[in-house]
Amino acid sequence: MSFISIKNVWKYYGDNLVLERLNLEVKQGEFVSMVGASGCGKSTFLNMLLGREQPSKGTITLDGSTLKDEPDADRGIVFQKYSVFPHLTVLQNVMIADEFSKAKVVGWTFGNSKKIIKEKALEFINAVGLAPAINKYPHELSGGMQQRLAIAQALMKAPKVLLLDEPFGALDPGIRSDMHELIHDIWQKNKLTIFMVTHDIKEGFELGSRLWVFDKLRDDPQAPNAYGAQVTFDLPLSARANKEEVNKMIEKVRYN
Numbered sequence: 001m002s003f004i005s006i007k008n009v010w011k012y013y014g015d016n017l018v019l020e021r022l023n024l025e026v027k028q029g030e031f032v033s034m035v036g037a038s039g040c041g042k043s044t045f046l047n048m049l050l051g052r053e054q055p056s057k058g059t060i061t062l063d064g065s066t067l068k069d070e071p072d073a074d075r076g077i078v079f080q081k082y083s084v085f086p087h088l089t090v091l092q093n094v095m096i097a098d099e100f101s102k103a104k105v106v107g108w109t110f111g112n113s114k115k116i117i118k119e120k121a122l123e124f125i126n127a128v129g130l131a132p133a134i135n136k137y138p139h140e141l142s143g144g145m146q147q148r149l150a151i152a153q154a155l156m157k158a159p160k161v162l163l164l165d166e167p168f169g170a171l172d173p174g175i176r177s178d179m180h181e182l183i184h185d186i187w188q189k190n191k192l193t194i195f196m197v198t199h200d201i202k203e204g205f206e207l208g209s210r211l212w213v214f215d216k217l218r219d220d221p222q223a224p225n226a227y228g229a230q231v232t233f234d235l236p237l238s239a240r241a242n243k244e245e246v247n248k249m250i251e252k253v254r255y256n
């Protein structure tokens, strides 16, 4: 049985058919890069995986169960725009990700529970290289550091699936390549299943173990909302393909 199973999924917003006939199986530990034209439904697809949107037709199952219709600890998400709280320090921002889930009954965590959360937070802060900045506020951090903080927050809940919506789009090229190393290490060490939307096809090839291209197979200019996008390419990628291989594959996707 696949870890994530997408069976005949369609998504409409009103009369607008965004996605159609999605049939995909994903194994645990895969890193799926997703590319496609602007507006073709990539974020909509991520939102369905997160449980923030529901398929209009079809089913998505995780570990054999239909996805819960709201986000839960199984699935963490990192957006391009940083989701950190401006009035909290780095340490507080990471701790709060866990405190929210533990605080439902008592209102706030204290004592031993807080100590455990702090130790866990420090571990993730360390893993994303923010140890020297634990007492800094987000406005004192660079864009790359803020994105590292958002990743540490997402990892705090030990998600099985990490959803990345253009996580590095706002970063300078040098910082981007550091972030690529970081996310690659996190993926391998935590045996995560990752779905990443990117506009940078090269980034998609370099990071993913599989690449999906979203596109419309049918398009009617008179009725632009009549057909939805599908996954028109599903390419397995060797882990960290070399540059020459990446360039060849990019050409293949462009000219088909």
Ligand SMILES: Nc1ncnc2c1ncn2[C@@H]1O[C@H](COP(=O)(O)OP(=O)(O)OP(=O)(O)O)[C@@H](O)[C@H]1O
Binding pocket: 013, 016, 018, 036, 037, 038, 039, 040, 041, 042, 043, 044, 045
């Ligand atoms: N909540 C919503 N209500 C109505 N329509 C929506 C909603 N969310 C998305 N859409 C529509 O669904 C289509 C796909 O949008 P989506 O954001 O998923 O595309 P995308 O591929 O992620 O685009 P981009 O690459 O520009 O981020 C668009 O036509 C958009 O207007």
